Amino acid sequence: SIPLGYFGGLGAASRNGILFKGASFLDTITKVNTVVMDKTGTVTKGVFKIKDLIKDQNFTEDEFMKYLIAIETQSTHPIAKAILEYRINEHAYKATSVTEIAGKGLKGTVNEKLVLVGNKSLMITNQIEVPTETDAIVESIVMMAIDGKFAGYITIADELKEDALKAISNMRKAGIDDIIMLSGDKDSITQQVAKELGIDWAKGGLLPEEKLEEVEKLKKRPNAKIAFVGDGINDAPVLAISDVGIAMGGLGSDVAIETADVIIQNDQPSKIATAIKIGNSTRKIVW
Numbered sequence: 001s002i003p004l005g006y007f008g009g010l011g012a013a014s015r016n017g018i019l020f021k022g023a024s025f026l027d028t029i030t031k032v033n034t035v036v037m038d039k040t041g042t043v044t045k046g047v048f049k050i051k052d053l054i055k056d057q058n059f060t061e062d063e064f065m066k067y068l069i070a071i072e073t074q075s076t077h078p079i080a081k082a083i084l085e086y087r088i089n090e091h092a093y094k095a096t097s098v099t100e101i102a103g104k105g106l107k108g109t110v111n112e113k114l115v116l117v118g119n120k121s122l123m124i125t126n127q128i129e130v131p132t133e134t135d136a137i138v139e140s141i142v143m144m145a146i147d148g149k150f151a152g153y154i155t156i157a158d159e160l161k162e163d164a165l166k167a168i169s170n171m172r173k174a175g176i177d178d179i180i181m182l183s184g185d186k187d188s189i190t191q192q193v194a195k196e197l198g199i200d201w202a203k204g205g206l207l208p209e210e211k212l213e214e215v216e217k218l219k220k221r222p223n224a225k226i227a228f229v230g231d232g233i234n235d236a237p238v239l240a241i242s243d244v245g246i247a248m249g250g251l252g253s254d255v256a257i258e259t260a261d262v263i264i265q266n267d268q269p270s271k272i273a274t275a276i277k278i279g280n281s282t283r284k285i286v287w
């Protein structure tokens, strides 16, 4: 490849929609041997489609959605966006005191009832009895409990980004030995996506602090140089402690973008390998 100068490197990156927040990262990225990736919004589109709605018979479908929408209106999570797009009635209830529980979902008050919306872990920590049939479901599930009782769930599915497979093979060609996926989504889905992409190993169902613990463990490996690639609020702590933090700049959350060292402006994961290659070409002439 063509050797690039110091500014040439930053320029080449910029022409490829890659923003390096400092020239030193052009050098650090060439030393990376382990790439850790988030799933939702990083290798998948983060655009969920509603597949199924299964609710308790005490509610009409309309009423179920009114509660769900009331809570999700106050979230910016990709799951919330999907649910709001699916909106089948314009007059949702009003929710008050909605709070986000990182990696789990949301809780708030609707019609003076406590409403929980999120994953199984959120239900369990709030002593909600979850029907065992949900364990067999492969897709992501958004569960809801109203007034201490399980009210039903919707199943949602996401799809891979067009260049996800290419992203992995290009990283291998660029000399990355270890490609790892860490996700807050269900472990079964995380394993399925990892397998489809040929990722070495993956772990799902992680809380933000557990993602951090995993990356801290990886950092202790001898000679480890870690790049973490993510998009969410929950990824900001990991982006901060990685040798190179890479964020998706298009749909990525503001905190992720602020914390990262490198921004991929159009959200294409194949740009990770491009960034490494530009680093390598720059290094030949500058360092």
Ligand code: ADP
Residues within 6 Å of the ligand: 038, 039, 040, 041, 072, 075, 076, 077, 079, 080, 102, 103, 104, 105, 106, 117, 118, 119, 140, 141, 142, 182, 183, 184, 185, 186, 208, 232, 234
């Ligand atoms: P990821 O690491 O895959 O990007 P997050 O940490 O953002 O995942 O979310 C983890 C899990 O928490 C989601 O898979 C979902 O089950 C639940 N969750 C988070 N936010 C919401 C929300 N607004 N509505 C429903 N569930 C949510």
Ligand code: MG
Residues within 6 Å of the ligand: 038, 039, 040, 041, 042, 230, 231, 232
């Ligand atoms: Mg994400």
